[in-house]
Amino acid sequence: MTRYLLRRAPSALIVLWLASVLIFLVIRAIPGDAASVLAGADASPEVVAGIRADLGLDRPVVEQYLHWVGGLLTGDLGRSYLIGGDIASLVADGLGNTVALTLAALVFAVVVALVLGPLWASTRRAWVDRVLTGFHTASVALPTFVTGVLLIIVFGVLLRVLPTGGVPPDGLFARLDFTLQYLALPALCLGLPVAGVLTGFLAETLRSELRQDYVTTVRAAGVRPREVVVRHALRGALPVAVTTLGLQTGALLGGAVLVESIFAWPGLGLLVEQGITRRDYPVVQVLLILSVAVFVLVQLLTDVVHAYLDPRIRLGGTS
Amino acid sequence: MKTTLTRRALFTALGGAALLLATSACQSAVDAQTSTGATSAAPKAGGVAEVGVNIDLVPANVFTNSNASITTLVGLVYDTLVRYDLSGVEPKPRLATEWKAADDGRTVTLKLRSGVKFHSGRAFSSADVKFSLQSYADPKWNGQLLSTAKTITGIDTPAADQVVLHLEHPVANLYDLLETVPIIDSDTAADIGTGKKFVGTGAFRFEEWKPNTELKFTRNDDYWDGKPYLDGVHVRIIPDAQSLLAAVKSGQVQLARGIGYRDAETAGTTPGLHATNLEGAELQAYVGLNVTAPGLEDPKVRQAVAFALDKERIIKEVFRDRGYPTSLPWPKTSPAYDKDLDGRYHHDVAKAKSLLAEYGKEVPEIPLTYVGNDQVFTAIAQIVQNNLAEAGIKVKLDPVDSTQFVKQLIGAQFPGLWTTNHSWAQFTPSTLTVSAYPFNARRNASKFSSQTYTDAAEKAWQLPANGDAKAAYKELSNQLLDGAFLAEIGVVFEQVVTRDQLQGFTWSKRRELDLSKAHLT
Numbered sequence: 001m002t003r004y005l006l007r008r009a010p011s012a013l014i015v016l017w018l019a020s021v022l023i024f025l026v027i028r029a030i031p032g033d034a035a036s037v038l039a040g041a042d043a044s045p046e047v048v049a050g051i052r053a054d055l056g057l058d059r060p061v062v063e064q065y066l067h068w069v070g071g072l073l074t075g076d077l078g079r080s081y082l083i084g085g086d087i088a089s090l091v092a093d094g095l096g097n098t099v100a101l102t103l104a105a106l107v108f109a110v111v112v113a114l115v116l117g118p119l120w121a122s123t124r125r126a127w128v129d130r131v132l133t134g135f136h137t138a139s140v141a142l143p144t145f146v147t148g149v150l151l152i153i154v155f156g157v158l159l160r161v162l163p164t165g166g167v168p169p170d171g172l173f174a175r176l177d178f179t180l181q182y183l184a185l186p187a188l189c190l191g192l193p194v195a196g197v198l199t200g201f202l203a204e205t206l207r208s209e210l211r212q213d214y215v216t217t218v219r220a221a222g223v224r225p226r227e228v229v230v231r232h233a234l235r236g237a238l239p240v241a242v243t244t245l246g247l248q249t250g251a252l253l254g255g256a257v258l259v260e261s262i263f264a265w266p267g268l269g270l271l272v273e274q275g276i277t278r279r280d281y282p283v284v285q286v287l288l289i290l291s292v293a294v295f296v297l298v299q300l301l302t303d304v305v306h307a308y309l310d311p312r313i314r315l316g317g318t319s
Numbered sequence: 320m321k322t323t324l325t326r327r328a329l330f331t332a333l334g335g336a337a338l339l340l341a342t343s344a345c346q347s348a349v350d351a352q353t354s355t356g357a358t359s360a361a362p363k364a365g366g367v368a369e370v371g372v373n374i375d376l377v378p379a380n381v382f383t384n385s386n387a388s389i390t391t392l393v394g395l396v397y398d399t400l401v402r403y404d405l406s407g408v409e410p411k412p413r414l415a416t417e418w419k420a421a422d423d424g425r426t427v428t429l430k431l432r433s434g435v436k437f438h439s440g441r442a443f444s445s446a447d448v449k450f451s452l453q454s455y456a457d458p459k460w461n462g463q464l465l466s467t468a469k470t471i472t473g474i475d476t477p478a479a480d481q482v483v484l485h486l487e488h489p490v491a492n493l494y495d496l497l498e499t500v501p502i503i504d505s506d507t508a509a510d511i512g513t514g515k516k517f518v519g520t521g522a523f524r525f526e527e528w529k530p531n532t533e534l535k536f537t538r539n540d541d542y543w544d545g546k547p548y549l550d551g552v553h554v555r556i557i558p559d560a561q562s563l564l565a566a567v568k569s570g571q572v573q574l575a576r577g578i579g580y581r582d583a584e585t586a587g588t589t590p591g592l593h594a595t596n597l598e599g600a601e602l603q604a605y606v607g608l609n610v611t612a613p614g615l616e617d618p619k620v621r622q623a624v625a626f627a628l629d630k631e632r633i634i635k636e637v638f639r640d641r642g643y644p645t646s647l648p649w650p651k652t653s654p655a656y657d658k659d660l661d662g663r664y665h666h667d668v669a670k671a672k673s674l675l676a677e678y679g680k681e682v683p684e685i686p687l688t689y690v691g692n693d694q695v696f697t698a699i700a701q702i703v704q705n706n707l708a709e710a711g712i713k714v715k716l717d718p719v720d721s722t723q724f725v726k727q728l729i730g731a732q733f734p735g736l737w738t739t740n741h742s743w744a745q746f747t748p749s750t751l752t753v754s755a756y757p758f759n760a761r762r763n764a765s766k767f768s769s770q771t772y773t774d775a776a777e778k779a780w781q782l783p784a785n786g787d788a789k790a791a792y793k794e795l796s797n798q799l800l801d802g803a804f805l806a807e808i809g810v811v812f813e814q815v816v817t818r819d820q821l822q823g824f825t826w827s828k829r830r831e832l833d834l835s836k837a838h839l840t
Contacts, residue, residue, distance in 0.1 A: 030720075030722075030723075031719070031722075032720070032722035032723035032724075032725065032726040033722070033726070036725045036726040036729060037722055038377065038379050038380065038461065039461050039725075040380060040385050040463070041728050041729065041739075041756060042383075042754060042756045043461050043729055043756070044729075044762070045729060045730060046458075047458050047461060048726075048729055048730075050458060050459070051459075082377050083375075083377075083378070083514065083530045084378045084379065084512055084513040084514050085513060090530060093529065149561050149562075152561070152562060152565045153565065156566075156569050156571075157565050157569050160569055160570075161347070162348070163348050163569075163571060164562060164565040164566045164569050164571055165559075165562050165565075166533075166555055166557070166566075167532065169553070177348075181348040182348060261558050261559050262561075262562055263559075264532075264555065264556060264557040264558065264559070264562055264566075266529065266530070266532035270531045270558070271531060273558075274375065274531060274558075277720065278377075278722060279722050
């Protein structure tokens with residue numbers, strides 16, 4: 001397994017380096033910079049030029065890139081142009097919120113998929129199939145800004161049973177019951193498309209597994225239909241589902257940008273959205289490279305889990 | 320009959336019990352947020368006001384009135400030396416109780432209020448006035464009245480309660496500066512830029528800022544104008560306009576800033592909610608013209624643009640009648656407002672066509688730049704495009720994002736037309752022409768240069784106390800109307816949506832929130 005990991009590591013590092021160059025250049029290709037935002041609409045060009053010089057934006061791009069990467073390698077993430085604080089503490093503040101939201105969405109998606117996937121694959125009732133097909137289509141097709149607003153209107157404004165947004169006033173860890181209520185709508189909104197995708201994949205893979213010879217043998221041995229699905233076919237379907245889950249984690253991180261904005265959830269997504277809008281280069285660069293790193297890591301872990309679940313992969317690699 | 324407890328039944332029972340326990344121990348987060356405050360309708364001390372704003376703080380911009388978070392923070396934490404009534408520009412005492420200008424207008428003596436303390440407990444004195452005015456004059460803080468602040472050549476502090484300002488020349492808008500500059504604590508001023516500390520003498524103490532999340536304030540028990548009713552103010556950052564509207568509808572916030580005009584109109588008709596115009600703190604919507612763009616170099620074409628605009632329609636449809644159309648930049652409360660002059664550019668397509676005919680050439684297609692993710696200015700741009708097409712001018716829409724827009728505005732980089740808001744016309748008229756960049760006579764986004772306009776602007780600015788202000792402002796208005804480098808659409812008001820529970824809130828001319836007398840019912 002270690003050799004397998006070592007074989008995958010160089011490509012991960014190359015992806016990270018290429019991503020750092022791309023992120024650095026793309027954010028600077030957007031017209032306007034933080035100096036304009038800081039100066040405001042009534043500032044003179046001299047004031048703007050002074051701010052640009054203070055921020056180091058008048059230096060050559062290569063110098064700015066090397067300064068940034070050098071800082072990253074020494075653990076100095078830099079300072080936000082607009083918020084004023086150091087990025088490490090901003091990331092630390094936002095990370096907890098984003099992790100909590102993403103995990104909650106992930107748990108929701110996995111639970112939904114594990115319940116509905118096997119049910120959809122094994123059902124013989126037409127109405128169940130129609131309902132689950134409808135759920136799958138709606139959850140995948142509806143954009144999060146639509147489901148987000150709908151959830152807020154229904155549960156926050158009409159029924160008034162859940163907060164419309166924000167985080168618990170005393171923090172995430174003060175009261176679990178408050179935290180769950182504040183998390184419910186954004187997690188549902190973020191997790192719904194992933195739940196739909198996972199359910200669809202799991203059901204399809206399970207159907208394929210259920211057509212395998214070993215399942216016929218298990219059935220012939222008199223094992224109950226539910227156990228055939230849950231104990232036997234599901235095991236065969238899991239590696240594919242785990243890979244899909246890994247890919248969907250990336251989608252979750254991307255989706256968090258919009259969901260955090262809709263639900264005023266102060267995580268990294270909201271930070272990156274604000275950063276892009278206001279050209280806060282250091283913040284955007286760090287957050288994007290961080291998300292690439294997380295994505296690369298998740299992919300790596302997914303491959304490892306996949307290899308663990310399916311020995312043919314790691315053995316095939318070593319032959 | 321033998322009864323056996325199966326594993327499934329055991330788990331079901333345990334799960335049910337756990338759920339029951341969790342439900343009974345669980346308090347509704349919605350109830351917890353919406354049940355603050357007393358139940359009486361009379362002013363009563365206590366409770367924390369929940370405020371929602373759509374944009375976060377930029378600490379380096381705290382000396383500008385550039386967004387709702389900043390104006391909320393400044394209004395709660397800081398005081399100024401004087402305060403204008405919302406109906407005009409007559410200074411009223413705040414931290415300065417008396418003032419007297421010398422006959423030549425170059426020296427102004429201020430008497431300061433005694434017994435005022437900063438939130439740190441330190442006594443306020445003349446040294447703090449000197450420090451605050453000098454800080455504001457530092458270009459790094461981007462103060463919009465920088466040119467006026469720079470006319471102060473010396474500040475004497477002969478006593479703890481007395482300040483003497485020496486000016487390079489008389490300035491008509493000195494009290495605008497004194498109404499604008501927040502009095503800051505010199506001991507903690509270095510922490511303003513990082514958002515760690517905001518220490519003033521205002522009704523509420525700053526406690527905490529969590530970027531993209533919230534701002535917390537507590538009552539200043541030593542406030543010189545009486546202890547506030549509210550225990551504190553909790554400002555939540557809610558960037559999405561629909562979520563902000565939902566938050567005020569659901570009662571999670573009692574005051575919301577940043578809700579669109581259409582939504583505010585709907586909210587205003589909802590029981591328990593009110594939409595308030597921030598009157599006296601007017602904004603003006605306008606169309607700017609780059610006078611070096613092909614076609615727009617001729618004043619006749621620019622005037623044709625002004626005649627072609629259907630201002631009434633824009634005010635009615637886009638701003639939902641929360642304002643009124645104008646030709647002049649001044650609101651009706653301004654000393655420069657002139658009803659006769661203000662009617663000069665009314666919607667008249669025939670007149671616009673006639674001016675274009677006098678021009679005698681075809682006007683090439685003109686780009687119209689605006690902030691594309693701003694629904695208000697997207698709608699205005701579309702109406703303007705339609706209006707100008709009726710007059711015979713082709714317009715190409717050019718949506719950009721807000722940062723790019725500001726860069727183009729500051730750098731005078733708009734290729735043709737643009738549309739946005741301007742402020743400062745609600746103050747002394749000369750403030751607009753020396754401070755607001757679109758109007759700045761020396762250098763402006765339109766690249767408009769005219770010695771007569773510059774002279775009129777300087778004259779209005781350096782007007783001595785006994786000068787003929789009315790004549791000076793009339794000349795300035797005429798220059799603006801003739802030059803037509805900015806086509807005004809109208810005066811509009813920011814909308815604040817509140818719930819019935821919050822009473823007694825008010826605001827300054829810079830749209831700064833004042834909750835010093837507010838209470839929860």
